[in-house]
Structures are given as C-alpha cells and as structure tokens.
Amino acid sequence: MAIRNPSVPATLWSGARTGAFHLVAGVLAVLFLFPLLWAVLNSLKSPTEANASPPTFLPSSLSLGNYETLGKYGAGIAAYTGNSLLVALVTVGGTVVFSVLAGYGFSRYEFRGKNLTFVTILAILMVPYATMLLPLYLLLGVLGLQDSLIGLGLVLVMFQLPFGVLIMRNAFDSIPRELEEAAFLDGAGALGALRHVSLRIVTPGVVTVGLFAFLASWNEFLAPLIFLNTGDKFTLPLMLVSVREGTFGQIDFGALQAGIVVAMVPCVALYLVLNRYYVTGLLNGALRG
Amino acid sequence: MAVSKSTAHAGRTGALFVAPAGLLTLVLFVIPLGILVWMSLQDYPLLGKPTFTGFDNYLDIPGNEVFIQAIGFTLAYTVVTTVVMFLISFVLVAIANSRRRATKFYRTSYFLPYVVGTAAATLLWFVDSDPVIGVFNQVLVGLHLVDKPIAFLASPTLAFWSIIVLVSWKFMGFQVIVLLMGLQSIPTALFEAARVDGASRWQQLRFITIPSLRPTLALLFILSVTGSLLAFDQFLILTKGGPDNSTVSVVFAVYNTAFVNFDMGKAAALSVVLLVVLLLISAIQLPLLRRKDV
Structure with a gap:
C-alpha cells in the first residue's frame, strides 16, 4: 500500500487512507460490540417483545419485566448473584491474603524447602485444571465441602495461587529492604513491617491479583457444574444455563438475556475502571487462557 | 537473606509466611494428583465402592x-x-x-x-x-x-x-x-x-x-x-x-x-x-x- 500515485495530491491520498482505516476498524468494532449491546437492548424490552419473532430492533418501550421474571426464577436472581459474590469473596480474599504472605516469604526469607514449595506452587500452572476436578470432587466430599460455595472458592484460590504468588514475589523483590529495616529498628515485628511499609508500595500488585481472581471466579463454569448439586447454591453461569433449559420446552429469551447482562456487567465495568492493572497483570504473565 | 539477625528464627518466620499457600497447595493440588492416579487404577462407579483393576481403564481407551x-x-x-x-x-x-x-x-x-x-x-x-x-x-x-x-x-x-x-x-x-x-x-x-x-x-x-x-x-x-x-x-x-x-x-x-x-x-x-x-x-x-x- 506504500506505492503512491504521483498525480494524486498527498493529502488527498492520506485522507482516503485514514477514511479506509476508520471504515474497516469501525465495522470491526461494531461486529465485536454488537452482541453485547444487543443483549442489553433486548433485556430492556417487554417480555413479550423480547420473545417476538421476527425480533424488533429498538424497544418499543423500556421495561424491567425481564429482570422481574428473573427475580422470581428459582431462588431468585438476587440469591444466585449472592452465591456468585460469596464465591468471589472467598476466592479474591483467599488469593490475596495467601499470595501476599507467600510472596513476602519467598522474597525476603531463606528457609528449608523454599525452592520445592515454590516450584510445586508454580506446577499448578502446568497441570490442566479440568483434569484435577474429579479427584477434587472426591476430596471435597471427604472434607465435607462438596456442594459448598466455600469449598468451590477454596479450589479456585488454589488455581489462582501460582499467578498471585509470582506477581507478589516480584513486587516485593522490587522494593528496597532498607525500608523494612528502618521499621524493624523502630520495633516492628515481621508482620508489622509487612503491613506498615511494604504493603502500601505493592498495592498495584494486590489490585491486579484481586482483579484476576474476581474475573476467574465470577466466570467459572466447569468447577461449579461439577461441585454444586443443589439448585439453590448455583452461581450465575449455572443459573443462566438452567434458565436456557426453559420450562415446558419454552425458553424465555428475554429473561435469559437479562441474566446474561447481570453476569457480564460487573466484568465489563471492572475492566473499564481497572484496565491499567489488567494490562500489568498480562505483562507479568497472567497467561492462563 | 533474612532481615533479622537470628537466621534460625528468620527461617521459621519465612516458612510461616509461606505456610498457608503451601498447605493449600498440598491439600488441594498434590494430594488430589495422587488421588487421580489412584482412581485411574480402580473400577470406580460414582456412587459405589472402588475395586482395584490395575491398568484396565487405560487398556480400554x-x-x-x-x-x-x-x-x-x-x-x-x-x-x-x-x-x-x-x-x-x-x-x-x-x-x-x-x-x-x-x-x-x-x-x-x-x-x-x-x-x-x-x-x-x-x-x-x-x-x-x-x-x-x-x-x-x-x-x-x-x-x-x-x-x-x-x-x-x-x-x-x-x-x-x-x-x-x-x-x-x-x-x-x-x-x-x-x-x-x-x-x-x-x-x-x-x-x-x-x-x-x-x-x-x-x-x-x-x-x-x-x-x-x-x-x-x-x-x-x-x-x-x-x-x-x-x-x-x-x-x-x-x-x-x-x-x-x-x-x-x-x-x-x-x-x-x-x-x-x-x-x-x-x-x-x-x-x-x-x-x-x-x-x-x-x-x-x-x-x-x-x-x-x-
């Protein structure tokens, strides 16, 4: 495309190229965004209109009817959202606390078994997680954590550990020790030095680890599918799939799309607000597709 | 390199920091890996009792x-x-x-x-x-x-x-x-x-x-x-x-x-x-x- 026709003025040529760029880029952007926006639009149609064939483009009137239907579905959308939030809370909390402590320990101390422990934690990344769910299902049964949101959260913490520990260890490695030594001289203990001095500096790392843990737990499908049996304990993705199964062979497409919106809005919002941390995370190797 | 002067004490502190993550990895990763291999050598109905069958499951693949x-x-x-x-x-x-x-x-x-x-x-x-x-x-x-x-x-x-x-x-x-x-x-x-x-x-x-x-x-x-x-x-x-x-x-x-x-x-x-x-x-x-x- 670099060959220019000498008879065409350069500005016109570059104008045409910019136009073509925006045309292609814009059409692609529409293709990528359309399914997401379409679900939002449909969820706000009245339940009858959302299930109409052929579909209407713009809603004839805005309605929260589909969300009301979801409120009455099974244990109610609020309960399923609560389940998802509980799992996310355990996953994010557990991952952050365990990763910060371990990252600090690996960065600052020497102890027996250090390398073995570190390599074992990283080995979690090498093992495809889908193959681990069967024995975990049995083990959670033995521990009394089968069909439990806490048990599910703990398993998700384990899968997030390698990423979290790696990020936090690197974060602590990049802080000069002198800061902590000063705190020790002032009489702080090991935990105190961690809390008052280093933790503030590694906040970006903590946000990154928490963000990835949240997205992973909120969106996880296979693990809750295997671990949770009781309908009332379903997380949002499982609940959506059962809405899709329909009642008496009739699928309520309006309610389904409202549910999809509830499931995707937190992820999109978090990404838009925290995308700086997201990119840092990817750079540091959050590369578990 | 420990910050503290007493190495033995510092060693214990380091291990304590890593212990929660290490324990979780042991219980939910290392042990289940063992269970997975053990399961694969059993005739094991989901709701029944396992019986050892050696490599039969692999030979059936x-x-x-x-x-x-x-x-x-x-x-x-x-x-x-x-x-x-x-x-x-x-x-x-x-x-x-x-x-x-x-x-x-x-x-x-x-x-x-x-x-x-x-x-x-x-x-x-x-x-x-x-x-x-x-x-x-x-x-x-x-x-x-x-x-x-x-x-x-x-x-x-x-x-x-x-x-x-x-x-x-x-x-x-x-x-x-x-x-x-x-x-x-x-x-x-x-x-x-x-x-x-x-x-x-x-x-x-x-x-x-x-x-x-x-x-x-x-x-x-x-x-x-x-x-x-x-x-x-x-x-x-x-x-x-x-x-x-x-x-x-x-x-x-x-x-x-x-x-x-x-x-x-x-x-x-x-x-x-x-x-x-x-x-x-x-x-x-x-x-x-x-x-x-x-």
Missing part, C-alpha cells in the same frame, strides 16, 4: 470410540481455531497499533468480549443464532444473503463453524492485546535506524517486527493450542455436544464418562492421559519460548 472421536474433533477444532485467530488478530493488531484517532476505542471494543465469561458469551450466541428469534438470521435475511433462516446448530458442519466464530469473537481480544504489548516493546530506535538505511515497510516487517515478536507468537501459539485442547464450556452450552455427538470435545467426553456414565475410574484414566499429553506439549514447546536472544 483405544477401544473407546466416543473418546477417539472426541480426540479427532478436538484436534480439528484446535487447528482451525488457531489458524483463524492468528489470521484475524494480525489485522486487528495493525488497527490497534495505529496512531490515528479513536484507536483506543477500537482496541477496547475488540477486547471487551474477552472479559465476559465463556458461559455468558456462549448463551449470547445461543440467543442470537436462534432460527426463530435470533438477530443473526434477521440480518442475513434482511440483507437478502439468504432466503430463509439458517438453523446454525442443526448440522455438524454449521455447528462447528458457529463455535469457531463464537470462540474467535470471544478470545480474539486477548491475542490482540498480547501482540500489541509485544509490538510496543520493540525499541522504536530499531525502526528509525532501518528507515535511515532506506528499508521499505515490508523489509522492516520482515527483518525487525516478525523476529522481535517471535517469543510472543510462540507464547500465543502455546496458549491457543493448550486452551483449545481443553475447551469445554462452549460445547456443553451451545451445542450440548450435538448434533449426533459431532461436537464432543475431549474434556466433554471425560465429563460425560464421570457424570453421565458414572464411571469415575475410566474418567480418571482419560484425565491422566490428557494431563500427560499437555505436559508433553508444554515441554516440547518450552524451547520455542526461550529463543528470545537468538
């Missing part, structure tokens, strides 16, 4: 037609997904790397589907590709590209390509953003020097961009291959493995063995095989990643 078919399907899916995603992501990353106005908006649009969960994204696709109320058919009919609505999930070929399009839409943004980070980490001085030497755009691409991106490309290749080999959600949700079991992936077959046929022993043996294969792939591909300095 070659005769397991559903699983063999799933391997073929998963390999085809992996090859097609990887090729399609790489081709399209090159176009998208060229756009995302532009200095023109609105580039940031384009970049974000391509990336957003990636942060949405696979289950939610797949259900979107389920609604939109419905022959009766789906918008895809409405657009195609409206543009007179087809006469009557297409049942996208009714034939094996259409179902396969529907999943390819869904997966490309959903995961493309990740590939674009990683490629973009790779591109932007190439020192601009290299390009400036090349321009001074009179290198054409094509030569810059061929001798600077592509060689510098090699580790990134290798990484994306590994992630695409391993991710596709383990794909599950989209098949269970969009096609339920159908039509005629034509879209049953390997992980789906393992899931069915355990929770539809209630055969935990066989499912565990299949898992072990899958695990070993993926470890081998990673081991073979590791040198690709290390070539940064060549």
